[in-house]
Amino acid sequence: MTMKIYLWIPIFLLAIVACNTTEQKKVSYQGTKAISAYDLYYTDANQQLHDIEVEAKSAQDIWTLEFMADPGAIVYLSGKYEDDQSALKLLILIDGKVYKQAENQGDTLKFLTVSGSIPYD
């Protein structure tokens, strides 16, 4: 009887661990439609804010960043350009599906921002 009792412990622990795993999501940031350089601000998997300058040569150029993140993580992509002939389209995809997107054209004053938090199932 005593042996039988202890056999249940690993089964139960295994079940708890299995029930407690969190499935991460694949996040993709995309920037496109710009014909000249633009500044981008984005958060990464660790919620750190980064800023980079993207050298775009044509409207077909696509800047992409991908990472895995937990549900609830803040996703943030914000950009601005100086060339009033340019445009910008920003997208956030989660597991390959568009989560947020926005675009503008010739607006050199405002930041274009898409953001949110990765939904819980």
Place this chain on the structure above:
Amino acid sequence: MKKISICLLFSVIILISGTVAAQQAKAGFIKGRVIDAEGKAIPWVQIVDAKTASGATTDLEGRYLLKVTQNQYVDLIFEHLTYQRYSTSIEVSDSVTTIPDVVLMHNNQSLGEVEIIAVSIKENPLNSYTIDKEQIEERNINDPGNLMSLIPNVATVKKSPNVGDPVVRGLKYSQLNVQLNAAAKIEGACPNRMDPVTAHIDPDDIRNIRIYKGPYALKYGVNFGGIIKIQTFQPEFTKTYKSHLRLITGMQSNHEGLRGGLKISGSNSWLSYQLTGNYKKYGDYKAGNGDVIQAGMEKQNMGVALGFKAHEKHIVSVYYDQSNGKNIDFPALPMDERNDLTRIAGLNYIITNITPTLTQLKARAWYTDVDHEMDNKNRPFSDTVVAVSKLNTHNTGAKLGALLKVGKLNFDVGADYESVFKTGDRNKNLIMQPMLPVISESLWDNARINNLGIHVEAIIPSRKADWVLAARVDVNQAESDPIFQYKTSDGKVMETDTKSQFTNFSYSASMVYHLNDKNDLFVSLGSGTRSPDMTERFVSLLPIAYDNFDYLGNPKLKPETNTEFDLGYRLKQSRWMSLEANVFFSYLTNTIVGTMENLPPNINPRTKGVFGVKRFENSSPVYLTGFELSLASPAHYNLQVLLNASYTYGMAPESFEYVIKNNSVDEVLEIQNDALAEIPPLEMNMKVSYKFLQQRLEPSLSLRVVAAQHHISKSYVEQETPGFALLNMGLKYLYNSNLSVYAGINNLFDQLYYEHLNRRILGSKSPLYEPGRLFYVNVIIKF
């Protein structure tokens, strides 16, 4: 889906294993005799098999014969109104097993570890109610708070379908003192009470819950309106080594989800141990009208407890429990609980029978720690601001006590100390702003409260009337860092003088008058004083109450006092029924309420959409009055009828009405005789069951009838709620002593209903409806 599949597989394994393990039961008998300390036979002792609930009663010579299952261990409980309850475990190896004489001690002879509040005329002391393990197993409930609604005049405030915050006779929050394992206190971290004490304890770990109503039981700590004691571990020792396993698994429709739990326990003559682990996960549910209510939750916990009997008179026990709540929906609040990690550790040391005068010494200590994270990520307004609050609280304390016996008098004297600390921030991520700015706000400003109390209780028994007199003194100190009060054009206004100290005196006197062997009258008068809690002292502009106002703490609040009177009658277990009825009257002075009076000028709310700002103030007296009625048939009959009814009426003779127009306060009127907020209406609960197949199969019907609540608070902009009648169906099947199945249908007719204390869903006029029709099945396997 993958996770659910694994969990389901686990449940199926348990079910199959349990079914295979189940053995065919063979009938046997236990016979014996019950005597008192002087060797005299005790008639009318009830003997109940704890596992099957089958029972017998002793005859005039104290003899009994009880039908049980052969080749099993049977847990027997011996109960008599004037003797201490006794339990033992017997192995039934023969068709007729004769056990040695059982000696029951009279209630007045030895206190032992039996806790006596008023007069111990039976296991439940005066003004107290117990929910035991069997009642918990029968109910399909995922939160201890919601279990307590079994007791008349106990309800729960619900902001989430999964968490109930207890209300006893209209008093709630820090007006009640909730304790774990006879001492440990847990301080919830959320200002909006997402995590009341009961939310940190898994219901499948609970051995029993005992509620003492009124400010009478003063030895357990500060007592303003009642004590709630939750027991998860009690060391038990056996002559030879014994081990037990208990597995519970269950599933339900509608509020779809599953539960699993394991408990391994064992004991010998000097060691007692217990290992527990539980897992629960539920999704949303449909109300009676088909509306989907957000109700997701996931919880798990693991605990270990050890008891040592180092010597016949010395028992030491230690326990540790760690629980984790995840993604718990709170549709009535602006945030959901994202993560909660709670650690509970305690130590109890009891020495008994030291001298004839000093019968017991008790020392208890505890440490509890809560890490709580909540956010608004599942709310519409998280499109622009993602707010995340991370909070930590800890509660540390100790108790010392002694039981003294001087002649016929029994004294309980002792001291207790409790220290509470809270800290944490709310970060608002402005996610549509350039550079992702983050605004950080302190929520608790490192607030701390210390309370030191001493108590004395005297129990004076006599043949006709038994008395209990109690008193306690508490010294309460509080302090925090400077707290934000409000903003002006020049900047922030901070409260820097946050210190306060109070000395509070509480007292109570209770008397039971024994009319005869079967009938008692009881009367109690008590006055309990409590100092303001963390929220009332230090909250900084948050919408924490029923009304839609931002609340501001007041470090200069005075303590509030509840002076209460109880009058009751008890018909002890007769041949036909037991009955208990009582009325109470509570008079609260220095009542702590939220009000717009005495607000600093030009103060503005910090939360969008609220009506305005209220600050906690001491107000004029208010009163509560009501009744409770309980009626039960004797446990040994096949037909079981349980009935209870209760009502509380709360009134503030002087109050204010806030007239709301265009989502702000248009006018403040001085009014008289305003109802107190969040008082449950008149209700009646009835359960009828019948035991078939030698008491192994017990179907039941439960009816709950709740009146409409029209007596509502204008001061709190409260809304009326309609009445309802609810029918539940249950089935208990005890296949043998190893396997039990509990199944049922809640809300049989798929009614659309909600309780008066359910909060409204935020951002809508819709109340938090209870689930529609729900099927459940829970399986318990014990070895």
